[in-house]
Each structure stands twice: as structure tokens, then as C-alpha cells.
Amino acid sequence: MAEIINLRQARKARERIVKDEKAAENRVAFGRPKKARTLAESRKAVETARHEGHRLRGDDPEA
Known part of the structure; x- marks a missing residue:
């Protein structure tokens, strides 16, 4: 025998998903x-400002 399903609850569950x-x-x-x-x-x-403030040299990118 098949399982009985409440169609209203199934519809609402599908809409909820x-x-x-x-x-x-x-x-x-x-x-x-x-x-x-x-x-x-x-x-x-x-x-970032704090981190940059601790640099030992200026804005030299090669340093």
C-alpha cells in the first residue's frame, strides 16, 4: 500500500524550499x-595605516 501524503503540506514544504x-x-x-x-x-x-607606519624605510618599493 502506498504512503498517504498531505498535498497541502507537500506544497508548502516545496514553496519553503x-x-x-x-x-x-x-x-x-x-x-x-x-x-x-x-x-x-x-x-x-x-x-593598514598602523602596518605602514612601522616601515623602516620610506616608500621605496625595492627596499
Whole structure:
């Protein structure tokens, strides 16, 4: 005998999967909030400035 399936639940489960896939694509496409992006950028700028400040010589690329 075949297993009985509730068609409404199957439809909703299928729609939920599609919705989750779309949400995952949007997370990749739109990324983080603006506040998090600007915070990371400013931290990276400070870190780069500190790192460059410890150079022993000037801007000579061959040194």
C-alpha cells in the first residue's frame, strides 16, 4: 500500500524550499548591512595605516 501524503503540506514544504534558496541567493548578492561594511573598511584602513607606519624605510618599493 502506498504512503498517504498531505498535498497541502507537500506544497508548502516545496514553496519553503524555493523561498530558502531565493533567500540564500539574496544573502550572497546583497551581503552585509552598510554599517557592518563601513566598520570593516574603517578597521582595515586603521590596520593598514598602523602596518605602514612601522616601515623602516620610506616608500621605496625595492627596499
